[in-house]
Amino acid sequence: MSGPADFKLPAKPASIKDIARLAKVSHSTVSRALHNHPLVNAETAERIRQLARKHGYRPSAAARSLVTQRSFTIGVVVTTISDPFVAGVVGGIEEIAAAHGFSVFLANSNADPEQEVRVVQSFDERRVDGIVVTSSRVGALYVPVLSRRQVPIVLLNNQHPSEFAYSVVIDSTQGAYDVTAHLIELGHRRIAFLGDEFGRQSDTERLSGYREALAQAEIPYNRHYIVHGDGKAEGAITAMSKLLTMPLRPTAVVCYNDMSALGAMHRIHGAGFSIPGDISIVGFDDLHISQYLNPPLTTIRQPMHEMGRMAMQTLIAILSGVISQQNIIVPGQLVVRASTAPPREQP
Amino acid sequence: MSGPADFKLPAKPASIKDIARLAKVSHSTVSRALHNHPLVNAETAERIRQLARKHGYRPSAAARSLVTQRSFTIGVVVTTISDPFVAGVVGGIEEIAAAHGFSVFLANSNADPEQEVRVVQSFDERRVDGIVVTSSRVGALYVPVLSRRQVPIVLLNNQHPSEFAYSVVIDSTQGAYDVTAHLIELGHRRIAFLGDEFGRQSDTERLSGYREALAQAEIPYNRHYIVHGDGKAEGAITAMSKLLTMPLRPTAVVCYNDMSALGAMHRIHGAGFSIPGDISIVGFDDLHISQYLNPPLTTIRQPMHEMGRMAMQTLIAILSGVISQQNIIVPGQLVVRASTAPPREQP
DNA sequence: CAGGCGATTGCAAACGTGTGCATCGCTTGA
DNA sequence: TCAAGCGATGCACACGTTTGCAATCGCCTG
Numbered sequence: 001m002s003g004p005a006d007f008k009l010p011a012k013p014a015s016i017k018d019i020a021r022l023a024k025v026s027h028s029t030v031s032r033a034l035h036n037h038p039l040v041n042a043e044t045a046e047r048i049r050q051l052a053r054k055h056g057y058r059p060s061a062a063a064r065s066l067v068t069q070r071s072f073t074i075g076v077v078v079t080t081i082s083d084p085f086v087a088g089v090v091g092g093i094e095e096i097a098a099a100h101g102f103s104v105f106l107a108n109s110n111a112d113p114e115q116e117v118r119v120v121q122s123f124d125e126r127r128v129d130g131i132v133v134t135s136s137r138v139g140a141l142y143v144p145v146l147s148r149r150q151v152p153i154v155l156l157n158n159q160h161p162s163e164f165a166y167s168v169v170i171d172s173t174q175g176a177y178d179v180t181a182h183l184i185e186l187g188h189r190r191i192a193f194l195g196d197e198f199g200r201q202s203d204t205e206r207l208s209g210y211r212e213a214l215a216q217a218e219i220p221y222n223r224h225y226i227v228h229g230d231g232k233a234e235g236a237i238t239a240m241s242k243l244l245t246m247p248l249r250p251t252a253v254v255c256y257n258d259m260s261a262l263g264a265m266h267r268i269h270g271a272g273f274s275i276p277g278d279i280s281i282v283g284f285d286d287l288h289i290s291q292y293l294n295p296p297l298t299t300i301r302q303p304m305h306e307m308g309r310m311a312m313q314t315l316i317a318i319l320s321g322v323i324s325q326q327n328i329i330v331p332g333q334l335v336v337r338a339s340t341a342p343p344r345e346q347p
Numbered sequence: 348m349s350g351p352a353d354f355k356l357p358a359k360p361a362s363i364k365d366i367a368r369l370a371k372v373s374h375s376t377v378s379r380a381l382h383n384h385p386l387v388n389a390e391t392a393e394r395i396r397q398l399a400r401k402h403g404y405r406p407s408a409a410a411r412s413l414v415t416q417r418s419f420t421i422g423v424v425v426t427t428i429s430d431p432f433v434a435g436v437v438g439g440i441e442e443i444a445a446a447h448g449f450s451v452f453l454a455n456s457n458a459d460p461e462q463e464v465r466v467v468q469s470f471d472e473r474r475v476d477g478i479v480v481t482s483s484r485v486g487a488l489y490v491p492v493l494s495r496r497q498v499p500i501v502l503l504n505n506q507h508p509s510e511f512a513y514s515v516v517i518d519s520t521q522g523a524y525d526v527t528a529h530l531i532e533l534g535h536r537r538i539a540f541l542g543d544e545f546g547r548q549s550d551t552e553r554l555s556g557y558r559e560a561l562a563q564a565e566i567p568y569n570r571h572y573i574v575h576g577d578g579k580a581e582g583a584i585t586a587m588s589k590l591l592t593m594p595l596r597p598t599a600v601v602c603y604n605d606m607s608a609l610g611a612m613h614r615i616h617g618a619g620f621s622i623p624g625d626i627s628i629v630g631f632d633d634l635h636i637s638q639y640l641n642p643p644l645t646t647i648r649q650p651m652h653e654m655g656r657m658a659m660q661t662l663i664a665i666l667s668g669v670i671s672q673q674n675i676i677v678p679g680q681l682v683v684r685a686s687t688a689p690p691r692e693q694p
Numbered sequence: 695c696a697g698g699c700g701a702t703t704g705c706a707a708a709c710g711t712g713t714g715c716a717t718c719g720c721t722t723g724a
Numbered sequence: 725t726c727a728a729g730c731g732a733t734g735c736a737c738a739c740g741t742t743t744g745c746a747a748t749c750g751c752c753t754g
Binding site: 011012013058059060061062063065066069071073076080081082084086088090091094095098103104105106107108118119121122124125126149150165233252262263265266269288289292293294296 | 358359360393405406407408409410412413416418420423427428429431434435441442445450451452453454455465468469471472473474496497506580609610612615616629635636639640641643683
């Protein structure tokens, strides 16, 4: 595994002492000059800075963080970076991190708890200043690993945000309510719900938003219209197949997210039905591709990039000692496109 | 920018000396015990390891790399992680890195040279052991920044791989040739090419593969059938519009990549044409979503994940002193789906 | 019984940086 | 003229780890 191999050593970079020798001062003075410390002579400081630049001096983050006890790094653990939603979030995190001088470690967990523990351990050894976890179902898992150091953790769309102090989550219930209400307004009454894996919190929330909208419109809840996928296209295809074989086919399907909607659409087209002619489809996320699908997908926009930014800003606020808002709930926004239309047959 | 703010200090983690005090030995012995060094008494070693585990001791990577001159980190610079191709590659890199005990820094450049320099500087300060650069057009840019330390760089689908010693690239020419030949075989003769931004090397290569296939079939090259997008859906939409207004419309379009194909398909559907009935479309990449599009997209599969793995394996080989193969050319694979069919009218 | 050897362990230096405190030289005011 | 004061700089230690070398100890061997 962790190859202890005999790696060849690279040329050593210039150190602060090298610059000190060249400038004929002590390394302390060099350190101060490079930090624009007021206690060093202006000319000397400038001379030192020139020398440093000329010799391509780059301070060692490791040495610095050893004494300052700050690494200016954060760790981001994701299930898989290949998920477009996750990628968007990570982009937002990285943007804010970079703007504040932080570097980000990225690690995949593949939703494997064992792997997730390893990841956190490595983050711990790297002495990251904070951690962002996206879409994990991890619960108390992290606490024991990080008990000694009080590494702040910000959860993003996590399964059990209540167990932690800081989180950024989409308002799943409201979003699902809005998108379902939109279908009802169009005249649909046989509306199915194609969820994530059974039992996941965000799935439960979206399902309850869906039910709320139905209740509001006094449409009876039909549990046979509830199927579960896996949050990906693959699972949605199987789940959609079940819905298609029902005697009284739904005229609309609320999908857990856009990837599920993509799978559902694929299955529907494969069966020879049209969207939205025969069946209306809605998603959740508004991935970049969703606007270009055929037909373009009606969905709830989840500001992934912005949510990533918020998570990182929260982390920075915590590190600065500011008591930041603890749990941020981001509203989704209904985006109506061509995948929804009134049902063909009258209800 | 880089807030020098007054960050609060976290609780200090246990150090090797703390464990030494508890075990009543010197910290050297602890160090050796934890490395399974044969020169320490077996019982003592076991006792130390137990203590370390009990107190949640986690060695400081910073302190270690300070003396070993190895950080066991690598830097990955991407244009944007939101590009599904890039995300796939990064997933492969991270997988191999993690398996070998490396942590990966991820940084976006947004294709901005200035930003790219900043990224490399930060990687340099972090003393990364190696760097992977994907899809950048960067040329000699990196060399001056990293001149002192000989940090190995592996390029992945880069614009000017020849300037560097190590690279992993897809065989663009062959891929474009294959996919064009496929269209010709179906009977198409009016085949357009919807490229990336003009002048990019991969664009040039794919264009030449396209031309080669045409020449092979003795189909005259029509420069009006060549349009340029931006490698994304947005640019492809504009470029596709031009093709649609031509008096003698092409019956098939070879797109630079799948995202371009997505945009092109969107535009074609928007104009009321059918795919592949009126126009056949092919892409390049085989993104995960491509199989689920309507219609499913014929394309060249680029093993993104595997290519990421190869890049990381190359890096490890370099670091191990093994003279690895310098330039890996990965073959693409034609995947035929429903977006291509014989042209309606006879040629 | 002395010398020596092998098994363990500790000492101390080094990696590169930040920083409190002492020091040094020079100016200034009495 | 001398002491105080001030600006500028260096000394020395700390951060947590690895590692060559010396030291200690017990025991074997000649």
